[in-house]
Amino acid sequence: MNTPTLWLTILGAGAVTFALRFSFILLLGRVEVPSFLERALRYVPAAVLTAVVIPLLFYAEGSLELSLGNERLVAGMVAALICWRTRSVPLTLVGGMATLWTLQAIGQTL
Amino acid sequence: MTTSTNKLERIHLPKTAPSASPARAAFFAGAKAILPVLLALLPFGLAFGATATGSGFSSIEALGMSVFVAAGAAQLAAIQLISAGASVAVVILTVLVINLRFTLYSVSLAPHFQSLPLWWKGLLSYHLTDQAYAATITRFDAGETQEPDKRWYYLGTGLAIWTTWQVATMVGVFLGAWVSEGWSLDFVLPLIFIALALPAIRDRTTGIAAFAAGVASVFATALPLNLGLIGAALIGVLAGLATETLTGRSKR
Numbered sequence: 001m002n003t004p005t006l007w008l009t010i011l012g013a014g015a016v017t018f019a020l021r022f023s024f025i026l027l028l029g030r031v032e033v034p035s036f037l038e039r040a041l042r043y044v045p046a047a048v049l050t051a052v053v054i055p056l057l058f059y060a061e062g063s064l065e066l067s068l069g070n071e072r073l074v075a076g077m078v079a080a081l082i083c084w085r086t087r088s089v090p091l092t093l094v095g096g097m098a099t100l101w102t103l104q105a106i107g108q109t110l
Numbered sequence: 111m112t113t114s115t116n117k118l119e120r121i122h123l124p125k126t127a128p129s130a131s132p133a134r135a136a137f138f139a140g141a142k143a144i145l146p147v148l149l150a151l152l153p154f155g156l157a158f159g160a161t162a163t164g165s166g167f168s169s170i171e172a173l174g175m176s177v178f179v180a181a182g183a184a185q186l187a188a189i190q191l192i193s194a195g196a197s198v199a200v201v202i203l204t205v206l207v208i209n210l211r212f213t214l215y216s217v218s219l220a221p222h223f224q225s226l227p228l229w230w231k232g233l234l235s236y237h238l239t240d241q242a243y244a245a246t247i248t249r250f251d252a253g254e255t256q257e258p259d260k261r262w263y264y265l266g267t268g269l270a271i272w273t274t275w276q277v278a279t280m281v282g283v284f285l286g287a288w289v290s291e292g293w294s295l296d297f298v299l300p301l302i303f304i305a306l307a308l309p310a311i312r313d314r315t316t317g318i319a320a321f322a323a324g325v326a327s328v329f330a331t332a333l334p335l336n337l338g339l340i341g342a343a344l345i346g347v348l349a350g351l352a353t354e355t356l357t358g359r360s361k362r
Binding site: 001006007008009010011012013014016018020021022023024025026027028032033038039040041042043044045047048049050051052053054055056057058064074075076079080083084087089090092093096098100101104105106107 | 116131146147149150151153167170173175178179180181183184185187188191193195198201204205206207208209210211212213214215216217219224228231232234235236238293294295297298299300301302303304305306307309310311312315316317319320321322323324326327328330331338339342343344345346347349350351354
């Protein structure tokens with residue numbers, strides 16, 4: 001991507017993002033949200049966020065890797081467990097990074 | 111007992127209250143409440159700045175993205191897509207899908223900002239993030255912060271997040287390769303997403319939506335034009351809707 005195209009992309013992404021943020025704060029009381037859309041929107045966070053994170057873990061080495069040798073997958077599962085139990089963002093970050101560093105250190109000594 | 115404390119307050123209030131305006135107090139209360147979250151935001155911003163530099167972005171381009179988009183998850187996805195050679199349309203469409211959740215926050219915050227002038231609505235909308243929403247909505251809905259303090263409380267929260275995000279981006283850009291290679295700090299990205307995704311799974315239907323999207327995302331990486339994320343998210347949403355329809359709508 002050349003520089004003008006890149007800036008076009010950045011500004012376009014910014015405009016789209018602002019429109020989403022502003023949408024209902026601006027429109028409340030002026031338009032009715034279609035009930036189908038409202039129902040569908042309820043599933044967007046869970047679906048999108050999971051669809052972002054899963055490939056980052058499963059394809060950590062560039063190709064599909066489903067084994068204990070995939071350090072990022074294991075560390076991600078540990079972090080998910082910590083997050084599920086504690087609901088704490090800092091603990092999830094610290095736990096996940098510590099697990100990854102530990103696995104990497106073990107991997108290097110073996 | 112209660113009457114004596116009331117009397118005490120009445121005696122002490124005139125001494126402290128006039129020195130700080132309520133708007134100022136609300137602004138700093140909002141900024142202070144978000145402090146613990148900022149600690150988690152720092153490594154995220156560092157990772158973004160470092161990834162951007164590592165992918166060949168200039169410091170101005172990385173900072174430009176943090177200022178104009180100001181949404182970490184979408185920014186990182188955009189960087190990965192751009193360096194993979196995706197087209198402008200696909201990058202913007204992906205950002206749109208990742209940030210669709212902001213419309214949910216927008217719906218939920220709208221009643222609290224309804225009486226504000228247009229420019230205030232615009233300003234506060236710009237500061238709408240996962241963190242700002244999560245930190246303010248519970249207070250607002252519970253009535254713990256009342257008008258006219260809501261806008262100031264929210265702005266304090268938003269500006270604290272914004273400043274942290276920009277500073278962290280710049281530091282990440284300058285530390286660059288050292289951050290990303292030495293410490294695997296790019297792993298903060300999936301960790302942040304895990305911390306965001308899990309609370310979004312609130313019941314069986316959202317759980318099924320997440321599961322379907324997760325399974326689909328493993329296979330959807332083969333889709334052309336980097337449309338994998340959008341395809342997988344769509345499958346997840348449809349799975350959620352289908353479950354809801356099949357099991358009846360009573361559950362929330």
